[in-house]
Amino acid sequence: MDINDIAARAAAKIDAARDAKVNAVKTAAASGVELAEAAQLLAAAEQKYAKDYQAALRADWTESDLRGFGLDAPTKKAGGRPRGTKAARQTKANDDASREKEMIGATSDGE
Structure with a gap:
């Protein structure tokens, strides 16, 4: 066997392992970005729901009425000045x- 062939096969194996590591990091990074975007969307939706829920209460619906419609009280309070x-x-x-x-x-x- 030729030394150059052995060196080329070793380099190919190292390159393949490096590429697999890099791809794993790329995939994890892409998932992290998706997660951050989803968290922002969720926070915005929770804020909107809290405001809309409060608007329903100001429109003379009770919490018990809203529960009867299948609407749970928001987990976070609507923003604004106390x-x-x-x-x-x-x-x-x-x-x-x-x-x-x-x-x-x-x-x-x-x-």
Whole structure:
């Protein structure tokens, strides 16, 4: 057997093994990209569902009604600014009104 033939067969075997490794990484990377894209789509769909579910509740449907239609409560809350409690909003509105009255009183006293 010729030394060059042996070396060529060894190089071919190494090349085939390297190509198999590279292809495995390419396949895993492609799956990783698909997974990331699917996760983004899922997050967007969950957010939309949460908003739509809240809109249904604001349209005077109850959670029990929606469950009866086969709609489960969203696992994640809809985004946005927290509303706070009605009492907290009432207190803030009263505080704002009091400050406004004080300012009006201060300007009329100064004249």
